[in-house]
Amino acid sequence: MTSHPYQDLTPAQLDTLGPEVRRIDVRELDEFTGPLGHLPGAELVPLGTLEEAAASWPREQPLLLICRSGGRSAKAAQALARGGFQHLYNLVGGMLAVREQHAPQG
Template identity: 90%
Template sequence: MTPHPYQDIPPSQLDTLGPEVRRIDVRELDEYTGPLGHLPGAELVPLGTLEAASASWPREQPLLLICRSGNRSAKAAQTLARGGFQHLYNLAGGMLAVREPLTPQG
């Protein structure tokens, strides 16, 4: 089985990604501005427009892909990997996981 061309990052590790990592939110505008909100600094690039939008992006720049649940962003990461991008991260669980209230363990 081929390894994923991207790395899943749980919300708890977002702070480990440096400022050089570009945050790309692949949801639609109404989701981006909706109740779940979006990550600080995230750019809205809906999945349907991603291939065209990313054509001029530097292939070596690290990208974090974000969506509601992690499914669309995983597809986006695969699309970008086919396009030659080498440093891709997928926000595991998406914005749902980011907004999930932290429950104490035990």
């Protein structure tokens, strides 16, 4: 068994996720709308409100947790795992890594 209850996903693996995976961005609003932007289809659920918001979500639905660098999203994934969610993904490196991957090379 892995050491944590979620699967780490790199920005390069985002395309492998199906449409059934909900994208949950746990940053604050000013970050979500800020220079780093957010993933298409991502829902803003700041970390401080996550457990309350997730109380009504189906436990079997796969969730991708996103933040700026991967730290808050890892905490979010752990909290959701404790809440009974079974299919959790953490975006390693967060939006910083996504932007870096899509930055023009040269």
